[in-house]
Amino acid sequence: MPHVTVLGSLNYDLVVTTPVVPRGGETLHASSFATHRGGKGANQALATARAAPKSHGVKVRMVGRVGTDQFGAVLKSGLAGDGVDVSRVGVVDGASGVAVIIVEHSGENRILVCAGANDSWTPADITNSLLELDDGILTDVLVLQNELPLAVVHSALALAHSLDVTVAYNPSPIAASTSEELAMQREMLRDVVYLLVNESELQLLLGDVPAEHTTAEAMLSSAMRLQHEMAPKSTVIVTLGGQGVIYALPGTAPVLVPPYKPARVVDTTGAGDSFLGGFVGAVAAGKQIADAVRWGAAAGSIAVTRAGAEESIPFAEEIIRVVSQV
Numbered sequence: 001m002p003h004v005t006v007l008g009s010l011n012y013d014l015v016v017t018t019p020v021v022p023r024g025g026e027t028l029h030a031s032s033f034a035t036h037r038g039g040k041g042a043n044q045a046l047a048t049a050r051a052a053p054k055s056h057g058v059k060v061r062m063v064g065r066v067g068t069d070q071f072g073a074v075l076k077s078g079l080a081g082d083g084v085d086v087s088r089v090g091v092v093d094g095a096s097g098v099a100v101i102i103v104e105h106s107g108e109n110r111i112l113v114c115a116g117a118n119d120s121w122t123p124a125d126i127t128n129s130l131l132e133l134d135d136g137i138l139t140d141v142l143v144l145q146n147e148l149p150l151a152v153v154h155s156a157l158a159l160a161h162s163l164d165v166t167v168a169y170n171p172s173p174i175a176a177s178t179s180e181e182l183a184m185q186r187e188m189l190r191d192v193v194y195l196l197v198n199e200s201e202l203q204l205l206l207g208d209v210p211a212e213h214t215t216a217e218a219m220l221s222s223a224m225r226l227q228h229e230m231a232p233k234s235t236v237i238v239t240l241g242g243q244g245v246i247y248a249l250p251g252t253a254p255v256l257v258p259p260y261k262p263a264r265v266v267d268t269t270g271a272g273d274s275f276l277g278g279f280v281g282a283v284a285a286g287k288q289i290a291d292a293v294r295w296g297a298a299a300g301s302i303a304v305t306r307a308g309a310e311e312s313i314p315f316a317e318e319i320i321r322v323v324s325q326v
Helices: 040-051 070-081 116-120 150-162 179-191 199-206 216-230 271-284 289-303 316-324
Strands: 003-007 011-018 032-038 059-066 085-091 097-104 109-114 141-144 166-169 194-198 235-239 245-248 255-257
Touching (some): 003 040, 032 040, 040 059, 040 070, 040 141, 040 271, 040 316, 059 070, 059 116, 070 085, 097 116, 141 271, 150 166, 166 179, 179 199, 179 216, 194 199, 194 271, 199 235, 216 235, 216 245, 235 271, 235 289, 255 289, 271 289
Parallel strands (some): 003 059, 003 141, 011 097, 059 085, 141 166, 166 194, 194 235
Antiparallel strands (some): 011 032, 097 109, 235 245, 245 255
């Protein structure tokens, strides 16, 4: 039975919807306010559990930490309700992680994260038990992102590599506050099996200035550069929103997969996590890379039609309907 372990953040999301984002010193009336369970780690665990084809019995475990505030129990119970194993989600004194999200009517979002309990991790916490299941065998896939301290993510990646555990890594948000941090971030990519980035993350890793209207053709060249220069052993996957998805297996030319067009875009929050969960769930279930990429793309196209992060994440049955229509 395939097992996926997700090490990452759990956050409680506070979401404000507005026609436009206020400028400095400006006060505007928002359209609505809502709260949602979130955090990139929790979103990706939930997305993997929901997206994995049920007939393959993929099991998903979340490893993370919440605080002793009112949000912590809600974050754990939400995941457990969708079948995610939360036995390794610890509780530490203090606040849980919180994200403040501003969503424009266009669907674009801006996010501020206060790490809370997520910031309590240290490299010393990363031991073999992280990758061990209850019966003593190792997990099949470890999923990582960057909402825990970078040194912790680095230690987890190194441990997984030493034990020959497959790593799917989404370096988001990109660690680039100092040149030393960016250098560590780039070096970490060498031991990743599946590297998943969006357009802006790709450009930041390459040292390019992010552009708003880069063509898919230009991104093909950038994806090849990233693989050759920083991730030669990785399958590199670049999500381009409405332009589709690029993937490149080690030593092969990148391929552009056309997008699944959503009926409308309501909120892009959680779309990238839905893609990752769809992709990882499909890979864990034994699908080939090309099919897994399409599975993830279908998941992302569904997610943008709904508000919220966790609430927007689709189930396998919905993904099947989208994929089968093409």
